Amino acid sequence: xxxxxxxxxxxxxxxxxxxxxxxxxxxxxxxxxxxxxxxxxxxxxxxxxxxxxxxxxxxxxxxxxxxxxxxxxxxxxxxxxxxxxxxxxxxxxxxxxxxxxxxxxxxxxxxxxxxxxxxxxxxxxxxxxxxxxxxxxxxxxxxxxxxxxxxxxxxxxxx
Amino acid sequence: xxxxxxxxxxxxxxxxxxxxxxxxxxxxxxxxxxxxxxxxxxxxxxxxxxxxxxxxxxxxxxxxxxxxxxxxxxxxxxxxxxxxxxxxxxxxxxxxxxxxxxxxxxxxxxxxxxxxxxxxxxxxxxxxxxxxxxxxxxxxxxxxxxxxxxxxxxxxxxxxxxxxxx
Numbered sequence: 001x002x003x004x005x006x007x008x009x010x011x012x013x014x015x016x017x018x019x020x021x022x023x024x025x026x027x028x029x030x031x032x033x034x035x036x037x038x039x040x041x042x043x044x045x046x047x048x049x050x051x052x053x054x055x056x057x058x059x060x061x062x063x064x065x066x067x068x069x070x071x072x073x074x075x076x077x078x079x080x081x082x083x084x085x086x087x088x089x090x091x092x093x094x095x096x097x098x099x100x101x102x103x104x105x106x107x108x109x110x111x112x113x114x115x116x117x118x119x120x121x122x123x124x125x126x127x128x129x130x131x132x133x134x135x136x137x138x139x140x141x142x143x144x145x146x147x148x149x150x151x152x153x154x155x156x157x158x159x
Numbered sequence: 160x161x162x163x164x165x166x167x168x169x170x171x172x173x174x175x176x177x178x179x180x181x182x183x184x185x186x187x188x189x190x191x192x193x194x195x196x197x198x199x200x201x202x203x204x205x206x207x208x209x210x211x212x213x214x215x216x217x218x219x220x221x222x223x224x225x226x227x228x229x230x231x232x233x234x235x236x237x238x239x240x241x242x243x244x245x246x247x248x249x250x251x252x253x254x255x256x257x258x259x260x261x262x263x264x265x266x267x268x269x270x271x272x273x274x275x276x277x278x279x280x281x282x283x284x285x286x287x288x289x290x291x292x293x294x295x296x297x298x299x300x301x302x303x304x305x306x307x308x309x310x311x312x313x314x315x316x317x318x319x320x321x322x323x324x325x
Binding site for chain 2: 033071
């Protein structure tokens with residue numbers, strides 16, 4: 001059984017290798033509606049993206065995407081990172097999410113979100129994520145999220 | 160025009176300005192967010208729609224949609240407060256706002272969202288409360304509820320940068 005990484009050092013700031021086009025997240029209606037794409041989600045690491053779309057604009061003058069889109073993306077990426085841990089989970093629900101906005105997103109560019117689940121207890125999963133265009137070291141926003149997890153009844157004591 | 164007629168005209172202008180401010184942001188339209196106004200107080204409304212679902216099995220609202228709704232409520236409250244002050248002052252600046260030309264939108268610095276209850280597939284409401292209004296930064300708390308206001312489904316605390324002072 002793979003464990004989430006427990007190191008508390010800053011998450012990798014290396015840009016991922018070519019993320020490719022990813023897959024439209026068709027199973028989650030709201031994610032699908034926004035146009036979220038899943039590039040990778042395994043062992044507590046998730047990479048997702050939202051291509052630029054005029055319907056997502058928050059500032060009509062500049063054309064910059066609404067912060068709410070980034071909130072939705074980071075929430076989904078953190079939740080997916082928890083789900084991708086190789087442990088059986090019945091459900092995952094966001095408990096809280098903190099987002100710092102470092103700079104506006106660039107008009108016309110795809111926003112990526114890299115998330116990791118770095119610690120898991122019996123009932124809580126701790127995550128962090130960063131939203132960016134080209135590299136996580138030039139972030140648009142960063143997030144820290146706690147998720148409440150429900151394990152299968154028979155695993156509650158052993159996990 | 161009688162004073163009663165003049166007041167009715169003013170209220171209609173205020174409603175039109177609020178509708179224009181809501182519609183000018185494409186993402187508000189995308190989520191389907193609307194605003195009810197009582198005087199200067201706003202209540203945000205998010206009518207239920209299938210695309211807001213995150214978990215189709217429960218079913219529950221997407222945490223991201225709820226979070227976005229809270230953030231929209233915060234930003235709209237700030238934008239509306241500024242527009243309101245300008246409209247009350249009257250003159251050329253008020254005419255600009257009434258014709259749909261609004262001051263720059265506030266910018267989010269940071270937000271913390273607490274998810275308290277699962278969002279059910281029904282209409283959600285939210286109201287923002289100004290906690291501190293500084294020269295450049297304002298602090299807001301927003302609460303979202305569905306059936307009962309004392310049973311919020313999510314709350315947001317946030318700091319926002321207001322262009323040219325609050």
